Amino acid sequence: MLIGIDHGNKQIKTSHCSPFTSGVKESDVLPFGKDILKYDGKYYQLTDQRIPYHRDKTSDHRFFVLTLFAIAQELDIQNVDGRDTLRVQLAVGLPPAHYGAQHLEFSQYFLGRGVTNFTYQDKPYSILIDDVGCYPQSYAAAATIIRTLQDAPRALIVDIGGFTADYLQVKNGEGDLSICDSLENGVILLYNKTRSRVSAEQDVLLDEAEIDAILIDRSPGTPPSLGDLVRRQAKEFVDDLLSTLRERGLELRSGPVVFVGGGSILLRRQIEASGKVRAPVFVDDIRANARGYELLYRVCHSRR
CATH class of the missing domain: 3.30.420.40 (ATPase, nucleotide binding domain)
Structure with a gap:
């Protein structure tokens, strides 16, 4: 299943879900409230407090955890059962000026993790990220109107x-x-x-x-x-x-x-x-980059 994710410094966007703040807090015990994800023995909850700006989003695990939130929300809104291990292809992006230096490392950040098991809102998920396409943001958003x-x-x-x-x-x-x-x-x-x-x-x-x-x-x-x-x-x-x-x-x-x-x-x-x-x-579509990533992924793979 192909899922495009725009890892913004302010918000995380996917093709179909409402954007959410790029902020997450970690806990060893179950916190009170909603938007709770459990992964690798830890609890994570979305917060309005943004992660401080990271030029390199691979420097720690938080943007991977935010990616799991995004994947779970996309699976839910598209009514896809994530209990049996689901193969996921990610389409992501980077600022154009950072693309040349960082796109390989950013792609590898999501790969090689094997089967990832987690729960979101007490619902179990099992995914395997088996491919990642990385593209320049801005161009990806423009790709949605490229014919013009x-x-x-x-x-x-x-x-x-x-x-x-x-x-x-x-x-x-x-x-x-x-x-x-x-x-x-x-x-x-x-x-x-x-x-x-x-x-x-x-x-x-x-x-x-x-x-x-x-x-x-x-x-x-x-x-x-x-x-x-x-x-x-x-x-x-x-x-x-x-x-x-x-x-x-x-x-x-x-x-x-x-x-x-x-x-x-x-x-x-x-x-x-x-x-x-x-x-x-x-x-005017705030999800344009995420949708553009998916479009570019499909175009690139149709040429193979």
Whole structure:
């Protein structure tokens, strides 16, 4: 069974399930609450407290545990029985700038573990990860609309994620890894700056969910002055990001500029109002990278 997983610094996404925070806490005893997984004698529970940024997600076992959560949720939503050992093929990805150096190690991180037995929500699972395909994120998300880019001599993909904002140039539908990079300009930076500014100016402690709610107009009780301050911070963040891209010689006013990732969805209003992008194209599906990984896996394996 093929399962695409987007291992974001902010959220884990799969093709069908609701995204969940890239945070997990470990315990030797059964914790209280929901979203509990037992693996290798330990209990793990999802938490809203993100794992600190890891450039190398293979440095410990936590992203493997988060992968088990994602697999279990995908099996449940697709009504697949995971009790008998199920062969799983993973389609995953990395930022384009990290892809060349890390894709082999990231693929191996999931392989060679043999049969993995675990329980999730008291339900047993048995899986064998027998193949992994790793692809550049951003391009994977754009692959879901690649037909619209095939005739464009040049297009720019911008993926605003949790910790990084990744860009990749596409020529006639093919990704050009010689023109790509990962900037430490993800929405986590916006959250941190906004929280500090709001705390200093208005003595209010906001969390990330509250900032999101203000930016998408789902916080009707927010005082106008507080909402205005949060939106100004978002505008400054977007202006700085787009200026950084322009300083790197990336053209934003000719050819398609495709924005993908949860940060792009969150900041769409500010991007459109910036006046720095002639005709932005938005991939509004937050699961686009995960679905793109599956698409690229199938295309690559059909050619074998």
